[in-house]
Amino acid sequence: MCETNDEEGGGPEGDEGPVDEQAQFSALLEDSAEDLYEHAPCGYLSTQLDGRIAKINTTLLDWLGYQREDLVGRKHFSDLLTVGGRLYHETHFAPLLRMQGEINGIALELKAADGARLPVLVTSTVKTGSDGQPLLIRTTVFDARDRRAYETELLRARREADQERDRLQVLATTLQQTLLPPALVDVPGLDVAAHYHIASVDQVGGDFYDLFPLAAGTWGLFLGDVCGKGAAAAAITSLARYTLRAAAVYDPDPVAVLGNLNTVLNHEYNGDDPRFCTVVFGLLTPDPDRGGFHITLASGGHPPALLMRADGTADFLPTPGGQLIGVLRDAHIATTTVHLVPGDTLLLHTDGLTEAHTGPTAGGDDRYGDDALLDFGRALAPTTASSTISAVRDLLDTFGSGVEDDTALLAIHAPQPPSEEQQ
Amino acid sequence: MLAHGFGCDQSMWRLVVPALERDFTVVLFDHVGAGNSDLSAWSRERYSTLNGYVDDLLALCRELALGPVTFVGHSVSAMMGVVAAAREPEAFAGLVLLAPSPCFIDDPETGYRGGFSAEDIEELLESLEANYLGWSGAMAPVIMGNPERPELGEELTNSFCRTDPDIARVFARVTFLSDNRADLAEVGVPTLVAQCSTDAIAPREVGAFVHARIPGSRLVTLNATGHCPQLSAPEETAAAIAAFAGGTR
Amino acid sequence: MTKHLTLRTRTTTAGPVVEIAGDLDYDTADKVRAALPGLGLRPGQQLVLDLAGLSFCDSSGITVLIAARNHALAAGASIALAAVPDRVSRIFRIVGLAQVFPTHPTAAAAEAAWRPTGG
Numbered sequence: 001m002c003e004t005n006d007e008e009g010g011g012p013e014g015d016e017g018p019v020d021e022q023a024q025f026s027a028l029l030e031d032s033a034e035d036l037y038e039h040a041p042c043g044y045l046s047t048q049l050d051g052r053i054a055k056i057n058t059t060l061l062d063w064l065g066y067q068r069e070d071l072v073g074r075k076h077f078s079d080l081l082t083v084g085g086r087l088y089h090e091t092h093f094a095p096l097l098r099m100q101g102e103i104n105g106i107a108l109e110l111k112a113a114d115g116a117r118l119p120v121l122v123t124s125t126v127k128t129g130s131d132g133q134p135l136l137i138r139t140t141v142f143d144a145r146d147r148r149a150y151e152t153e154l155l156r157a158r159r160e161a162d163q164e165r166d167r168l169q170v171l172a173t174t175l176q177q178t179l180l181p182p183a184l185v186d187v188p189g190l191d192v193a194a195h196y197h198i199a200s201v202d203q204v205g206g207d208f209y210d211l212f213p214l215a216a217g218t219w220g221l222f223l224g225d226v227c228g229k230g231a232a233a234a235a236i237t238s239l240a241r242y243t244l245r246a247a248a249v250y251d252p253d254p255v256a257v258l259g260n261l262n263t264v265l266n267h268e269y270n271g272d273d274p275r276f277c278t279v280v281f282g283l284l285t286p287d288p289d290r291g292g293f294h295i296t297l298a299s300g301g302h303p304p305a306l307l308m309r310a311d312g313t314a315d316f317l318p319t320p321g322g323q324l325i326g327v328l329r330d331a332h333i334a335t336t337t338v339h340l341v342p343g344d345t346l347l348l349h350t351d352g353l354t355e356a357h358t359g360p361t362a363g364g365d366d367r368y369g370d371d372a373l374l375d376f377g378r379a380l381a382p383t384t385a386s387s388t389i390s391a392v393r394d395l396l397d398t399f400g401s402g403v404e405d406d407t408a409l410l411a412i413h414a415p416q417p418p419s420e421e422q423q
Numbered sequence: 424m425l426a427h428g429f430g431c432d433q434s435m436w437r438l439v440v441p442a443l444e445r446d447f448t449v450v451l452f453d454h455v456g457a458g459n460s461d462l463s464a465w466s467r468e469r470y471s472t473l474n475g476y477v478d479d480l481l482a483l484c485r486e487l488a489l490g491p492v493t494f495v496g497h498s499v500s501a502m503m504g505v506v507a508a509a510r511e512p513e514a515f516a517g518l519v520l521l522a523p524s525p526c527f528i529d530d531p532e533t534g535y536r537g538g539f540s541a542e543d544i545e546e547l548l549e550s551l552e553a554n555y556l557g558w559s560g561a562m563a564p565v566i567m568g569n570p571e572r573p574e575l576g577e578e579l580t581n582s583f584c585r586t587d588p589d590i591a592r593v594f595a596r597v598t599f600l601s602d603n604r605a606d607l608a609e610v611g612v613p614t615l616v617a618q619c620s621t622d623a624i625a626p627r628e629v630g631a632f633v634h635a636r637i638p639g640s641r642l643v644t645l646n647a648t649g650h651c652p653q654l655s656a657p658e659e660t661a662a663a664i665a666a667f668a669g670g671t672r
Numbered sequence: 673m674t675k676h677l678t679l680r681t682r683t684t685t686a687g688p689v690v691e692i693a694g695d696l697d698y699d700t701a702d703k704v705r706a707a708l709p710g711l712g713l714r715p716g717q718q719l720v721l722d723l724a725g726l727s728f729c730d731s732s733g734i735t736v737l738i739a740a741r742n743h744a745l746a747a748g749a750s751i752a753l754a755a756v757p758d759r760v761s762r763i764f765r766i767v768g769l770a771q772v773f774p775t776h777p778t779a780a781a782a783e784a785a786w787r788p789t790g791g
Contacts, residue, residue, distance in 0.1 A: 049655070050621055050648035078623050083543040087599075090624045090650040091429055091498075098654040099434075227731040229698060273705075274738045278731070278767060301767030323768030327738050332768060355730060367728075405730070 043120070043141030049134055051076040051094075060141055065113035077139065082109045082117065093124075097137070101126045107144060119148035169201045176204050179237050184211045187219050189286055190293065191413040193385040197396050198406055199352065205406025206233035206277070207350045208241050212248075217285060220248045220257075223348040223410045224279035224302065224325075236275050239268065240325075244281065254281045254298030258325060258333045262300065265326030276326035278302040280319075280348055284412075292414040293340040298333050300325040303351050306373065308381035308388070310343025310416075316374060317346075345383050345413040349373075352407030353392065356399045368399070385413035424450040426480070428498025428522075429598040431651075432458025435497065438657035439664065447668060450487065454500075455479060456590040471593055473499075473601055477506045484514045491516035493668040498522055498625070498650065499598040502606070505637075509609035517613040519664050522650050523633050524625040526602040535604070538626045544599050607636035614640040615667040617652070617660070624650040641667075677703055678725075686786035687717030687749065689779050693725025696733030704736045708743045715748030718786045722779040724755035734767060741773065752786075754779040 037044060043060030047053050053071045061068060064080065071080075078086045085108045097103045102125040110118040124139040176198060184192050194209060206226030214220050222244050226236045240261060247260035258281055265276065278301040285294045297305060297317065301324030304316040322334035340346060356368045380391055388411040396403055425436045433451040443449050454476055456465040469475035480503055484492060493516050496504035501523035508515045527537045528544055614637050618630030627644065634642035643663055647656030677700035680691040688711045692704060713719055721740060723729075729737075737753075744751040752774045756764070764770045776782035 076621075076623070083539065086623055090622075091431065094649050095431065095435060095651045095654050098651070099437075225731065227735045274735055274742060276735070276738070301769075303766055320765070321768055323772075324734070327769075328772065334768075351731070 042143075045077065045139040045141060047077050047137045047139065049126075049137065051078055051137075053077060054136065063112070063118055063141075063143070064110060070113070077137075080110050082111055085109050093122075097124050097126060101128075101134075107148070110141070119144045121147065172202060172204050173198070175234055179204075179208055179234060179241065181210045181212075185213055185219070187211070187213075187284070189414070190284075191385040191415050193389040193411050195389045195393055195409045196406070197352065197393070197403060197409070199403050200229075200406075203229045204231065204234045205229055205352075206237045207352065207406045207408035208237050209348070209408050209410045210241065210245065211410070211412075212245060214248060214252050214283075218252065219284040220245075220252060220281070221284060221348075221410065221412070222279055222281040223350065223408055224277050224300075225350040225352075225408070226277040227275065229405075232275070236265070236268075236277065239264070240277050240279070244279070248281075252283055254283050254296050255333045255335060257281050258298050258300045259331070262325045262328075262331040262333075266329055266331075268326075274327055276324045278324050280305060282348075287339065290339065291342050291417065292344065293412075294337070295340055295346070296335060296337045298322070298335045300331060300333055303349065303354065303370070306347040306349070306377045307338060308345045308347065308377045308383055310341060310382045312378075312381050314374065314377035314381045316370070340412070340414045342414045342416045343382050345381070345385060345388055345411060347377070347388055347392070348408075348410045349392070350406070350408045352403055352405035353396065353409070355405060356396070356407075357402035357404065358399060383413070384415070385411040388413070424452075424483075424492045424494050426452070426494065426496045426500035426503060427454065427457070428496075428500050429594055431497075434458070435651065436653055439653045439661040442658065442661035443665060443668075446665060447493075448489065450483075450489070450492070452483065454594075456594060462590070465590055467593060470590075471597060473503055473506060473597060473603070476500075476503045476597075477510070480504070480507045481511055481514060484511075493517045493519065493664075495519040495521060495664055496523070497653065498524070499601070502601060502603040505603060505606050505610055508612050508614075509606050512611050515612045517615070517667065518610065519615045519617060519667055520633060521617050521660070522619055522622055522625045522630075522652065523616060524629045525604045525607055525633060525636075527599050527624075528602075535632065536626070536628055538624070538629060539599075604632075604636070607633060608638065610637045610640075613667075613670075615663070616640055616642045617645060617663050618642070619645050619647045619649060619652050619655075621648040622650050676700075679703065679707055681707070681711065684720075684783050686783045687713065687719055689720040689722055689754075689783075691722040691725060691779075693727075695728040696726060696736065697728060697730045698732040701732040701736040705739055708740060713744060713747040713749045716788055717747075717749045718782070719744045719749055719751045720754055720776075720779050720782045721751070722754045723757060723760060724778075726757055726760060729760045729763060734763065734769070737773070738769075750774075752776060752782045754782045 038058040044057040046055040209223040211221040280302040299319035299322035308314040319334040323331040453460040501520035677694035
């Protein structure tokens with residue numbers, strides 16, 4: 001930083017020492033101080049409090065192409081600025097200087113006599129008298145052409161990086177969406193709702209779900225979680241989704257469907273980097289006699305579904321012994337059957353929900369867990385598909401960034417017949 | 424009720440508030456998009472004309488239910504007061520227009536001189552577009568790195584660091600492209616036009632124009648210089664506001 | 673968020689024992705994966721993963737345990753887990769891996785249970 005101890009128009013003062021030496025030293029100092037002021041590698045400017053120029057050094061005059069008499073007593077500092085700079089000076093620079101007594105390193109542009117622009121960095125301080133009253137404003141002006149070019153380059157690079165990042169996020173989101181069904185089919189007499197919670201906009205997660213028609217009066221549904229994140233996981237998610245749909249057309253028995261998926265994944269990824277998924281696959285048929293739906297669920301190592309009954313109770317539907325899909329040549333698939341009576345709601349979820357951090361800060365050690373989810377279901381029952389999804393979404397919101405992994409949710413509900421509903 | 428102008432927030436009034444508080448109830452606020460306001464409440468549609476701000480102003484008056492207020496508007500906020508008072512005169516006991524300008528651009532057809540040519544304003548907006556990131560980048564370390572003067576405190580840091588470049592660009596357009604000359608004649612409440620003796624943004628002849636167009640208004644020219652007399656000459660500014668507000672109640 | 677995972681490897685007569693402590697998840701799983709080739713497993717040995725210090729294990733963690741199993745089987749060795757925390761054994765039950773990995777209460781018990789095979 002370049003500074004001067006020069007009083008406006010005066011020289012150094014109050015030195016002590018032997019008279020001869022002092023005079024000599026003083027003369028030397030006076031000369032060099034004055035010379036430094038005039039030809040310093042930065043511009044110096046002193047103005048009255050209203051901005052009127054009282055003193056200006058040769059360096060700055062040379063930069064601007066003005067004669068001293070053009071400016072001193074005639075022009076204000078803001079007259080040297082471009083219109084944009086003048087506005088900035090009046091609305092930011094001057095008020096801040098008033099409030100702080102100094103302002104450092106502000107980028108402005110000066111207008112030279114020939115109209116050329118000079119990018120500068122400006123620092124100003126208010127000099128106060130012994131009574132603390134402001135007297136004048138001292139300003140140093142640094143040539144910032146190089147720095148401005150560098151900043152411009154930096155800004156350009158930053159804008160490019162921002163655009164690039166936006167593009168990637170759009171790509172990741174688009175990819176995510178292609179892994180999910182655009183809309184769930186309408187199953188007569190069934191209330192369906194689903195939600196996909198994206199934990200990171202930068203990374204594609206590997207959760208998936210679908211609900212689709214099979215032979216007349218039969219529907220298939222599945223929900224699963226491919227281990228890992230990113231493009232590799234997305235590739236398996238795609239493979240799993242399409243294999244499940246194709247396998248279900250070929251043989252809709254849930255054990256057969258997951259067995260086929262296991263064979264495909266096991267052949268595809270049986271190397272040093274094992275890839276697997278956990279899936280629950282269900283076969284859904286309406287029950288015309290008792291009302292509601294009959295469901296057979298097969299699980300390949302997936303967390304159990306949560307059944308919230310019409311009578312207000314809730315329980316997990318365990319499928320013990322079902323093994324995750326893709327690791328072992330002959331994975332064991334476990335099944336369970338349930339009758340969804342009118343008023344019952346079944347929730348399928350991935351473990352992004354139960355593994356979410358619940359501490360006040362997301363870094364806490366507490367995870368939500370199965371027990372809490374069961375309590376949540378008990379408090380919620382009886383409920384509907386859309387109420388369930390919206391309640392779980394609210395729950396996820398309370399975890400904030402504590403949800404580290406994507407979470408897929410699929411809820412199905414057998415509504416009460418209309419006549420009963422009105423009672 | 425004190426309303427700040429472009430590039431600022433309510434901290435601009437800090438030096439005049441102590442003097443006014445002795446005799447008046449003072450209401451300070453940040454415009455939406457400025458200072459500590461809720462930035463999520465800002466939208467380009469609502470705040471790309473003065474009307475969004477005027478609506479806020481009138482809503483604020485209703486919400487606080489203080490009865491008719493003396494509204495002090497600095498710079499662009501002076502015109503918000505003009506439009507608001509023309510629309511709902513019953514909400515205002517009086518207006519103080521501090522360094523006002525109804526139109527910054529010269530209008531050769533009518534001989535009006537706003538102080539800037541249309542080219543100046545274009546250049547200014549371009550320079551805002553091009554420089555705001557650089558400016559705010561340069562501002563941040565200034566305000567952060569002020570260890571010798573801790574009394575300047577957090578609020579200053581916050582207000583200037585929170586100037587969102589996108590919002591500032593839109594607010595600059597509203598400020599410098601608005602033309603409210605026709606609204607002046609609609610003002611029916613007592614009005615004080617307070618201008619500075621030297622002001623690069625709102626020159627004296629603009630103050631005289633505002634005074635001439637608002638029926639029954641009074642004009643004072645403060646000794647203060649610059650565009651922010653509430654900072655450069657707080658005592659004089661507070662005294663002018665107090666004298667006027669005392670006479671309107 | 674900072675994730676911590678530490679690995680300590682020692683050798684016993686039965687084969688290498690790897691103590692895995694901390695969070696085993698997407699961010700840390702590669703550390704275990706990278707350590708596998710350096711174990712120098714020989715046919716007939718038993719690789720023991722000591723999970724006494726494991727605080728968390730998600731699907732990426734499961735993956736790397738399976739990778740360790742594949743690695744051991746490919747080398748003609750076997751694998752066993754020691755001191756599996758309740759949370760992890762619960763996950764193992766859910767994903768059906770409890771039958772796939774022999775488990776022991778401690779690393780010492782795993783060593784004691786090892787029988788040299790013909791290899």
